[in-house]
Amino acid sequence: MVEISIFILLVFMIIGMVFVLEMKNLLSAVVMMGAIDFGLSVIFLLLSAPDLAIVQIAVAVISLVIMIRATIHREIVETPSQESTFSSRVVMLCFLFLFFILIYPAFSLLPIFGEPIFAESASSSMKYLLEGMTQTGSPNIVTAIVLDFRAYDTLGEAIVLFTSVLGAVSVLRYRNRKKPGSST
Amino acid sequence: MTGMTIIVKTVAEWIKGFIIFYGVYIVLLGHLSPGGGFAGGVIIACSFIMMELAFGKDQAAKELSKHGSHLLDEYGALAILFLGLLGYFLPKLPFFSNVLMQKFSFIPFHILSAGSIPLINLAIGLKVSTGLYSVYIYLSHYDPRMQEDE
Amino acid sequence: MGLLPLFVAIPLFSALLLGFIEHKKGIMHTLVMLTTSALVILAFATPLQRGFYFVGGHHPFVGITLMLDPLNRLLLIVVQILVFVASWYSIGYMEQYTAKSRYFSFVFLMLAGMNGIVITADFFNLYVYMEIATIASYALVAYGGKAHELEASFKYLVLGSISSLFILLGIALIYSQTAALNMMVVAQRLDVTNPITWLIITVFAAGFGLKSALFPFHSWLPDAHSSAPAPVSAILSGVLIKVVGIYVLLRFFYNIIGVDQAPLTLIAWLGALSSLVGVLLAMGQHDFKRLLACHSVSQVGYIFIGIGLGTPLGLIGALLHIVNHSAFKSLLFLSAGSVEYATGERNFHSMGGLAKVMPWTNAASFIGFTSIGGVPPLNGFWSKLILIIACVSSGQWILGLIIVVVAIMTLTLFPKIQKYVFLGDLPSKFRNVKESPWSMILPMLVLCFFCIVLGALVVVPVLRETYFLPAVQALLSGKWLGVFQNAP
């Protein structure tokens, strides 16, 4: 049941992605991106990842707002000159299709959907599930991993966000260079 | 820009508190239920952005300025780093260990459990909400006429 | 091993603190110098043997492990020294830009990211810290805010993000096979005969090859590295591409997958191609910094030839060339920046005669040019010589020939620039050009000192035996087996 629902949602996401790529109106493309993100959030919920579903939907909303802010009141239609030539698109599609065919056999070697490898071997995830609560005191095992076992990653994540915020602020400043002769 | 119509402003005023409350709830209970600092922080940032959209730039700048939100962002990041280093500076504890969990005992499933996890969640919530709000406000306040280079 | 987290914590702390002292210049400069010099001292204070640090006190299967071995230590020292020199130089150079404190924040964030990559032994942690380093570098490339800088940054950002996503895909595939992220555990569990491993190798080689500008993926590098402010170009070309690309590939091929000759030979040939392409690209440039950036592609090619040979001599040559290239390429970027600072010009065809007004810059770039050209007593000569001998002794005559040809082309390229920029008549528009301030000249002289001393020390056994041979030994000891045997 879960598998079929995910399958249908994924097909919808792929169709949405094709629409995003082919739509001339940029604002519609951005809104379609929001729809795909929403679908992804539902898939996360189906896959028993509610933490991720919440983060994904919140991030989808905020990136949608930022992208709409970037496109609205600006040039919102893709002009024909922005299209690549037909031949280059076909070549690229063929190349990607070839790549897909080449790696397709590899999917059969991945663990079967629904039977992950962590359950079979002595893996760290088993340890988290067994002792996460007693070691960290947090009943939410995902939070226990994010903020205790792998808190160093979370520091990195916060710093990545800090860096890109600072980057956006620094890119959008008005005076980048001082005028020759000015002292401050 | 003076914002949107009176209906939007009234509704935004009403639901602002609920959204912030929900965000804080998600941050504070991140270790007991789904959610956490990132999700809650983004939700709080959404409420700030909603107020900015409804009331316009000038009103928003009065409540939380560009510079202020940026400084809060830095305070949040410093708080996370400090909580990590707390273990490093205490004897016999490593970097990023759950110091409070090892020094005190807590009641499980209580809001004040799990040692420093809720504190890190709060710091992340502060950092993410103000950081994303400052990105948004810098993006929407950008005025090309003030650009001096080229 | 207790020092290891400080390599990340100190630069992060300074980067965050800089936001609060935006307008107090004296304090800011003191903080910058204190931080970078403290890190240089720390890098030398780290012990020589292999050791681990368990973040949060968790078992390596469960938590994140930091690792130090001779190879890490070598790279840590190079990174700290180069960032120290570049930030010293920036104090004078960045006066022409606004928001200096933010600039230093980015430099420190990039430094923290690079240190994080070098000391980690965990795949996902590697990805996170790689993103810190590269996002800071995207912002630094766009720092000047001119149109071409913004474009170069966007292009760099798109290609950098694609490569990061490939790496993330590789990490997902690794996780699907081993259910572990710790590099030692992955090395034990990854089955080399499984076709998925080949997919992982392909994806990683594409991702890190893109990050280090290996031949088919080199197109972003000349734009990005020439658009950044000069000290940032020095850091990007000097250490960032090596830490983000080459170091991780070295670890991956030698210590995690275990050496296999087929992919290594491919890498050696791609390296040879990129060394040819890079030097040919460099020959067609008029822009001082762009030429240096193109030439970096060719030097990265040298390093990959050494890696691909897989013999101890080849690896010593590659590691030596990593160190030497950091020294002379950053010296040249800094002197190009000094010329740009004084004249505001980057096209070397419209310069000339600057030797009279800028004697120190002239001397510094002379040493840089002779070093990069491979003139015997200086450091560039020795690493090229070792690489050529390694090629010949392992029977790869053609690779050796390519190195010789590229070296000769380099040697003909750089005296020409020296002539255009510093010799001849001084154009009238440059009459009142002054030498750059001492805070920019002294760092260049420090790098000159390294160029000369490294050349002299290479024949002294102390340096070789304390730094390079253990690093090569760490690589050649093969897969990390039996390090953390017991599952919790």
Added chain:
Amino acid sequence: MIYALCIVLFLLGLYGVLVKKNLIKIIISLAMMNNAINLFFILLAYRKNGVVPILSFLQPNANLYETAVDPLPQALVLTSVVIGLGVTALMVALAIRLYYVYGTFDITKMRKLRG
């Protein structure tokens, strides 16, 4: 089969990045590539009829290790989602600056960004 669909989404994103000449489309395509990999990670973690890896107040001694899905990829993807958001924000800032320099989102009208 689900893995294959996920990779199709990834490749469509790659196609968009390489072929499209519009800054906004490139940003959306990159975001989609990131989404596809996040989804791939979570698909690898799913266990048939798996429960959420959160202990409940009502059953504090539930055997999560026999029933729950893998929590580690969820933690990793949480990080990766936020990194993707950061990259998107930086790209949008750059795109807006470029828009005001050239008056368009079209990269063929810009001087150096070709290919």
